[in-house]
Amino acid sequence: MHTAGVPQQAIDVFSDFYAQLESGASGAIRESDVDPLRDIDAVADLAFSPEEARAAAQVTAIVKLNGGLGTSMGMDRAKSLLRVREDATFLDIIARQVTYVRENLGARLPLLFMDSFRTRDDTLAALERHPDLAYGDLPLDFLQNREPKLRVDTLAPVDWPDDPSLEWCPPGHGDLYTALQTSGVLDRLIGGGFRYVSVSNSDNLGAAPDPQMMAWFAQSGAPYAAEVCERTPADVKGGHLVVRKRDGRLVLRETAQTAAEDEQYATDPQRHRYFHTNNLWFDLVRLREVLNERRGVIGLPLIRNEKTVDPTDPSSPKVVQIESAMGAAVEVFDGATAIEVPRSRFLPVKTTNDLALLRSDVYELGADGRLRAGSAAPLVSLDRDYFTRIADFERRVPEPLSLVRATRLRVEGDVSFEGAATVIGDVTVTAPQGESRNVAAGTVLRAG
Numbered sequence: 001m002h003t004a005g006v007p008q009q010a011i012d013v014f015s016d017f018y019a020q021l022e023s024g025a026s027g028a029i030r031e032s033d034v035d036p037l038r039d040i041d042a043v044a045d046l047a048f049s050p051e052e053a054r055a056a057a058q059v060t061a062i063v064k065l066n067g068g069l070g071t072s073m074g075m076d077r078a079k080s081l082l083r084v085r086e087d088a089t090f091l092d093i094i095a096r097q098v099t100y101v102r103e104n105l106g107a108r109l110p111l112l113f114m115d116s117f118r119t120r121d122d123t124l125a126a127l128e129r130h131p132d133l134a135y136g137d138l139p140l141d142f143l144q145n146r147e148p149k150l151r152v153d154t155l156a157p158v159d160w161p162d163d164p165s166l167e168w169c170p171p172g173h174g175d176l177y178t179a180l181q182t183s184g185v186l187d188r189l190i191g192g193g194f195r196y197v198s199v200s201n202s203d204n205l206g207a208a209p210d211p212q213m214m215a216w217f218a219q220s221g222a223p224y225a226a227e228v229c230e231r232t233p234a235d236v237k238g239g240h241l242v243v244r245k246r247d248g249r250l251v252l253r254e255t256a257q258t259a260a261e262d263e264q265y266a267t268d269p270q271r272h273r274y275f276h277t278n279n280l281w282f283d284l285v286r287l288r289e290v291l292n293e294r295r296g297v298i299g300l301p302l303i304r305n306e307k308t309v310d311p312t313d314p315s316s317p318k319v320v321q322i323e324s325a326m327g328a329a330v331e332v333f334d335g336a337t338a339i340e341v342p343r344s345r346f347l348p349v350k351t352t353n354d355l356a357l358l359r360s361d362v363y364e365l366g367a368d369g370r371l372r373a374g375s376a377a378p379l380v381s382l383d384r385d386y387f388t389r390i391a392d393f394e395r396r397v398p399e400p401l402s403l404v405r406a407t408r409l410r411v412e413g414d415v416s417f418e419g420a421a422t423v424i425g426d427v428t429v430t431a432p433q434g435e436s437r438n439v440a441a442g443t444v445l446r447a448g
Helices: 008-022 050-058 090-105 120-129 173-182 185-191 211-220 260-266 284-293 326-331 352-359 390-396
Strands: 034-036 060-066 083-085 111-115 141-143 196-201 224-230 240-244 250-253 274-283 303-308 318-323 337-340 363-365 371-373 379-382 402-412 414-417 422-430 436-439 444-446
Touching (some): 008 318, 050 060, 083 090, 090 120, 111 120, 111 173, 120 141, 141 173, 173 284, 185 284, 211 337, 240 274, 352 379, 352 390, 422 436
Parallel strands (some): 060 111, 060 196, 111 141, 414 436
Antiparallel strands (some): 224 274
């Protein structure tokens, strides 16, 4: 890592995680040790004046996590370069969201992307379409650190001569705090008079800059806050906040940190009402103090992620990628809190199912860059054998589907839509086994 130019602070963080990995740490959080999250503020109850919102926006920065390649969708570049609406990509819509708030509040509101070594070049090239997006002398991005992939059998760095770049990986979005400091961006933001940061994934267009929330966080006095949504039966997987009994601190419990015998409790939406959206807020000054107190090692729990060294080759050697979740930092800060947000702030695109829905007429894209649903979003389930890879999806769904009157769409088998089609009610489109089926443009598909 040193030879590759990785900063010493990032090496120290990796060393701390490696020691946890060697000791067999699982990071499990037992149900008997925690209480459910209760009694938190809600965005629906906020009512700050324009002056309060403007004052908070003046000292807030926006950070978007942009290190993912979308490999689960067969991509080899930043997922944020995907087209979402007409010719607008995730990056274009994020730029519109930030520009709108700047113009309407007269706020500085810098936007920075945390890129990985695999996404940086494509991202910066795409952002040239928005020459006025950078603020002052702040960079448009800062680089996530990198670390070696480790062989599962020996925990030694993997050797892969076919493509040496695949010997490295980003260390998960928990690297945010280290990368902010090692890049110098943390000090530059504070030196520029910025106090707060709103962070979210670049593939979650629901997390638009919200001046009301900026005012709430500024006036809360909290060093850190997490956005949570009320769970439905469809949200039983994924991270959720709990309260640790021994010290009353908020703690993020990921699926991988849940013991098998506790799964029935962790997945119960009546017991644990909220899920973690991975949208968060923190105080820049307090973050710097914590990093300095801990000598740069913030001390997040380890996440052991097993993959193959070449994600496209299941026969390549199995490796461990040491990762951490940025949301786990909630337990590091005294006085950390949470706020309940509407479902509209959680619109991630993890699969082509999500992309089909976001491109459909269920959502309208406003002048402010916000996507608003005109009806309840239907469930979309496209056959994984034929629609998982983005290239296959684009070929099979060349035009957005009309789903505004749909309650559910299931596509099973080798199905292709030749153009725009309309779905009404609960519809299943099936191709006979061993055969293909084409749905003509203009087709109306009805339940039953």
